[in-house]
Amino acid sequence: MSGRKTVLVTGGTGYIGSHTVVELYENGYDCILVDNLHNSSSQLVANLETLVGEPIKFYQTDLCDKKGLEQVFRENRIDSVIHFASLKAVGESAKVPLRYYRKNILAALNLLELMEQYEVKILVFASSATVYGDATKQPGMIPIPETCPLGPTNPYGSTKVIIEKLLHDLHISDEKLWKFAILRYFNPIGAHPSGLIGEDPSGVPNNLVPYMAQVASGKIEKLRIFGNDYDTRDGTAIRDYVHVVDLAKGHVAALRYLEKKDDENEGICREWNLGSGTGSTVLEVYNAFCKAYGKEIPYEIVGRRDGDVINLTAKIDRAVKELNWKPQLDVADACESLCR
Numbered sequence: 001m002s003g004r005k006t007v008l009v010t011g012g013t014g015y016i017g018s019h020t021v022v023e024l025y026e027n028g029y030d031c032i033l034v035d036n037l038h039n040s041s042s043q044l045v046a047n048l049e050t051l052v053g054e055p056i057k058f059y060q061t062d063l064c065d066k067k068g069l070e071q072v073f074r075e076n077r078i079d080s081v082i083h084f085a086s087l088k089a090v091g092e093s094a095k096v097p098l099r100y101y102r103k104n105i106l107a108a109l110n111l112l113e114l115m116e117q118y119e120v121k122i123l124v125f126a127s128s129a130t131v132y133g134d135a136t137k138q139p140g141m142i143p144i145p146e147t148c149p150l151g152p153t154n155p156y157g158s159t160k161v162i163i164e165k166l167l168h169d170l171h172i173s174d175e176k177l178w179k180f181a182i183l184r185y186f187n188p189i190g191a192h193p194s195g196l197i198g199e200d201p202s203g204v205p206n207n208l209v210p211y212m213a214q215v216a217s218g219k220i221e222k223l224r225i226f227g228n229d230y231d232t233r234d235g236t237a238i239r240d241y242v243h244v245v246d247l248a249k250g251h252v253a254a255l256r257y258l259e260k261k262d263d264e265n266e267g268i269c270r271e272w273n274l275g276s277g278t279g280s281t282v283l284e285v286y287n288a289f290c291k292a293y294g295k296e297i298p299y300e301i302v303g304r305r306d307g308d309v310i311n312l313t314a315k316i317d318r319a320v321k322e323l324n325w326k327p328q329l330d331v332a333d334a335c336e337s338l339c340r
């Protein structure tokens, strides 16, 4: 066990968190997981242990409980943190903004205060492309570069922007101390090929691919495609779908980048988009899903969904160049892993 670096992963049993934990172990790291199991189950920890082939230290702790979180820092030697834990439902955030501001921001504050106190200086922060809002309103911003002006259109996105700002302010306060990577995800899809971890939203999912999966399994009658009157190749909206395993690898790449900065005694706070760099229409994703599933699932075209925009595709050159990361899997791979 000695010689391995230990990463504290908040939200480690979640969709992206769990896939990242697998990649971390594959790359020689040890992990400590903290999660309140709000949106996941302890079975995930057992499945992760099966996948990585060793016990994983797990704390069922809410990050808003600072005393509980401090116990994790007191009991372990932590080299770095990846912070996923967050309330993340865009629609819900508009209905209960106070809860979103309180939970997401307090969690980040508690975590950063403890990192400062226990001298843990390296953090990878799970942000989101939601911070850009409607980038199609700005000329020349598709594909979206990291320099695109921010303009979140919901409280969830606003909490991400505030935490990003907090990280920048901290970095400015002590430029050599902190090493922060802000990763802005586009549309994560797919699952680990083992089928042991994956997205398991309780209730009716909002996102396209989990929704199609529930139609396929018979839980939902048919897919509703929100609008086919956009000015795109087939009339449906374009998104950047990135395989969750690629996304997970992006975190390891970012962590390595920060560790190198640490070795060089330099501080940093910088954003990277993690997407595929390629846009797919809803119908293209639908077709890829049906192909992987082996038969067509029922759908109907309905009106546009409120707040949807025509095209959100990532410019990923910065991550490719600086993090030495490149997505390897596509929408077809994601649909296949999901159908398995």
Ligand code: UDP
Pocket (backbone or CB within 6 Å): 187, 206, 207, 208, 209, 211, 223, 224, 225, 226, 227, 237, 238, 239, 282, 305, 308
């Ligand atoms: N979409 C759809 N039907 C659904 C869910 C999503 O047509 O049941 C479309 C949605 O309008 C958008 C794309 O699929 O163009 C991706 O939506 P999702 O909610 O997965 O992610 P978003 O890009 O909104 O974060």
